[in-house]
Amino acid sequence: MFKEEKLKTLFCTILKIPNNAVNTSTSMETVESWDSLRHMSLIIAIEREFNVDLEDEEIEQMTSYDVIVSILKEQSSD
Amino acid sequence: MIEKYKYVNSLDDIFLSHGGMFKGTIKKQFKEFGNAWAEEFNETLNAYVTYVNSDLSEPVRAYVNFCLEAMRLQKQFDDIKDYPKISYSEACSTVYKNYQYMTKVYLPALYLTHFLWRHHYLLKKWIENKFFPLLKEKKTITFCDIGIGTGFYSNKLLSAFKESEGYGFDISDASIDHTKKVLASSGCLNRYNILDKMFTENNEVDFNCFVCIELLEHLEHPEQLIKEIYSQLAHGGVGVISAAVNAPNRDHIYLYRNNDEVRQQILNSGFLVKFEQKFDAYEKGIFTQSVPSSASFIVKKA
Numbered sequence: 001m002f003k004e005e006k007l008k009t010l011f012c013t014i015l016k017i018p019n020n021a022v023n024t025s026t027s028m029e030t031v032e033s034w035d036s037l038r039h040m041s042l043i044i045a046i047e048r049e050f051n052v053d054l055e056d057e058e059i060e061q062m063t064s065y066d067v068i069v070s071i072l073k074e075q076s077s078d
Numbered sequence: 079m080i081e082k083y084k085y086v087n088s089l090d091d092i093f094l095s096h097g098g099m100f101k102g103t104i105k106k107q108f109k110e111f112g113n114a115w116a117e118e119f120n121e122t123l124n125a126y127v128t129y130v131n132s133d134l135s136e137p138v139r140a141y142v143n144f145c146l147e148a149m150r151l152q153k154q155f156d157d158i159k160d161y162p163k164i165s166y167s168e169a170c171s172t173v174y175k176n177y178q179y180m181t182k183v184y185l186p187a188l189y190l191t192h193f194l195w196r197h198h199y200l201l202k203k204w205i206e207n208k209f210f211p212l213l214k215e216k217k218t219i220t221f222c223d224i225g226i227g228t229g230f231y232s233n234k235l236l237s238a239f240k241e242s243e244g245y246g247f248d249i250s251d252a253s254i255d256h257t258k259k260v261l262a263s264s265g266c267l268n269r270y271n272i273l274d275k276m277f278t279e280n281n282e283v284d285f286n287c288f289v290c291i292e293l294l295e296h297l298e299h300p301e302q303l304i305k306e307i308y309s310q311l312a313h314g315g316v317g318v319i320s321a322a323v324n325a326p327n328r329d330h331i332y333l334y335r336n337n338d339e340v341r342q343q344i345l346n347s348g349f350l351v352k353f354e355q356k357f358d359a360y361e362k363g364i365f366t367q368s369v370p371s372s373a374s375f376i377v378k379k380a
Contacts (some may be wrong), residue, residue, distance in 0.1 A: 028101065035106065037365035039099040040149040056146050060098030 002050055002076040004069065010049060011065065014042045028066035039063070046072070080108050082354065085123035087136070091182065092138045100142055103194055106229060108124070111199060119193040119344045126189065129259040137186035139192065140324050144187035151326035156366045161326045161333050166298050168216070169329040180252030189228045189256075197357035201372050205231070205289075205318055208353050209376050211290045215271045220285045222247065223320055224277045225293030229257025235289070236266035243268045243286065247277040278306050285310070288317035292372065294340070295322045303348040318376055320343060323356075325370035337373040349377040 011022045015033050024069045028037070034042075043059050046068070054062070056077045062068045081087050090104035108116055155161070164172075173179060180219060191198045213219055213235075219242035223232040226246040236244055248254055254272050260342045261267040273280065288307060294300035304319065311317065334340050337356050344351060353376040362369050 028099070033149070035102055036100050037149075037360055040146075041152070041365055044150075044153050056143065059146065060100075060142060063099055063101070 002072045006049055007046070007069065007072065010042060010045045014038055014045060022065060024066050080105065080116060083120040085127065086116050086120045089123060089134050089138065092135050096135065096138060098142070100145065103309065107194060110196070115193065115199065122193065124224060125260070129263040136365060137190055140183045140186040141190045143183055152366050152368065152370065155324065156327045156368050159225045161330050162331065164331060166331060169331060173329040174250040177252050180250060180281060185252060185256045186226050189230065192230055195359060197359045197372050200357045201320060201374055203356055204374060209318050212376070213239060216286060219243070219287050221245070221289065222277065222283060222285045224288060224290040225296070226253055226257045227291070228253070229260040231289045231291055232257060232270060233260050233264055233266060236261065236269055237264055242269065245283045246270060246272045247275065247280065248273065249276060278303065280310060284312065286312040286315040291320045292317065292322050294319070295325070295332050295334060298331055300332050301343040304343055307349045308349055308379060313379055316376065316378045318374065320372050320374040323371045323373045324368045329352040340373040341375065344375055344377055348379070350380055352376045354380050
């Protein structure tokens with residue numbers, strides 16, 4: 001079951017940003033610490049937290065909070 | 079700025095438009111290593127697009143796929159503390175003898191890692207700064223590249239030492255073809271001989287210099303190879319041995335956990351260690367608790 005609050009917590013923990021910095025405009029462009037290594041950390045944490053298997057193409061493109069939310073909502077509705 | 083390096087800039091554009099999570103890769107490296115990095119990488123890419131007769135989107139695709147797999151394996155490695163079990167013959171059939179995979183993913187990705195992976199680039203610079211001066215002292219240079227891979231280091235040696243002659247050993251047809259193209263593009267192929275076999279089968283080449291870069295971890299019994307190199311190398315000969323440490327990959331078999339384990343095998347084989355270095359891929363804790371690194375040694379046979 002996808003819960004946005006849990007996702008925000010992962011963002012804060014892994015990217016080391018405050019909770020109020022996680023919003024619809026959060027992306028690799030806007031967060032300096034969000035590089036490819038932290039991205040993969042985030043992805044694996046998401047897979048474990050929400051019990052989903054993400055495809056490589058999805059992983060590559062999940063470079064903003066919005067896109068991640070969208071993909072996870074889609075997965076949870078399947 | 080980066081715009082003046084045509085091919086690096088083009089690669090950056092491809093990463094930005096198709097690279098997804100890797101979109102910051104080029105600028106991050108440029109920020110750390112500057113113009114010298116960009117200039118050499120630009121020349122390398124210029125040659126690459128010529129000899130593969132392709133634009134740079136294919137190697138970017140290969141690099142992305144290769145890195146994603148490696149990163150997943152690194153996370154697994156944090157949990158299980160071991161490499162996935164694979165035999166040498168399985169690695170041969172699924173990787174080295176798999177021409178499609180080698181040419182579409184493995185080799186183009188590895189070629190880019192010499193500039194895009196921090197520890198690979200630092201290793202290259204260290205070899206040039208520490209090993210190449212030792213070769214300048216020699217009247218003649220006949221080197222063996224044991225496990226030629228992409229041909230990157232054979233090309234560096236032949237280009238830096240215009241009178242040198244090289245021998246490359248590899249069992250992969252794809253690696254051999256790739257290396258021929260690299261050396262042809264730099265005009266060095268006429269000073270190079272490729273032997274399509276294991277180095278341990280060598281009985282025809284006398285050499286006073288060698289490089290063995292990130293090969294040991296691909297073997298089941300790497301110390302045997304180091305001993306064989308020692309026995310065949312001329313007295314006074316020098317070489318570079320570098321091995322991947324804590325770095326899972328689909329064809330990595332032998333797990334080295336630190337520099338000490340590599341050094342011990344080198345010393346057991348009879349070599350003297352002249353220089354040693356450890357190059358980390360990234361800081362501990364940024365991505366994983368385990369950090370892949372290159373354990374690198376410049377050795378001499380007394």
